[in-house]
Amino acid sequence: MSTDTLETVDLQNGLTCSIPASSPLAKLLKSQRTWHGPDALQRQRILRDAKTVAIVGASPNPARSSYFVATYLAQSSDYELYFVNPNATEILGRPVYKSLADLPVVPDIVDVFRKGSDIPSVIDEALAIGAKTVWVQLGIWNQEAAEYGESKGLTVVMDRCMKVEHARFHGGLHLLGFDTGVISSRKGALR
Secondary structure (H helix, E strand, C coil), X not given: CXXXXXXXXXXXXXXXEEEECCCHHHHHHHHCCCCCCCCHHHHHHHHHHCXXXXXXXXXXXXXXXXHHHXXXXXHHCCCEEEEECCCCCEXXXXXXXXXXXXXXXXXXXXXXXXXXXXXXXXXXXHHHHCCCEEEECCCXXXXXXXXXXXXXXXXXXXXXXXXXXXXXXXXXXXXXXXXXCCCCCCXXXXX
């Protein structure tokens, strides 16, 4: 029998379990994400209360996810949108700003399409202008930056698509992420 000490680990689903501290599973779980951010009701409230959104890393390229999200938000929400990209001048017929500091308003949400290593500088910019929420897009993760932002009073949403969450809370989410215009509980209603 092993004399290895047991370690209690927190799982992402909120449960805990005890496992040998030196086991490969314990090492894997230690490397897993431990930061959670706002829950679904809090995210819904953030989206409902927001009036202005700045998209950092917005792209004029229709093949980029930031362009797709911007198009959706422009067509399916009442948000006042601002685009931030130092290398672009116009997106969707709107002016593009070089930085968050150049915006004419303080956005309620700073939606970020930048790599994980860029998130700390975006959080610093958001703090400098007085933004309250930084929303880091799906697939982008920087736990230390999220924890830092929260410690400075920011609300941080990370690794979630604002378009998907907005559609989810407003009844416009289809399996592929497109609004079908059909609401039905019947199988096969979407034909």
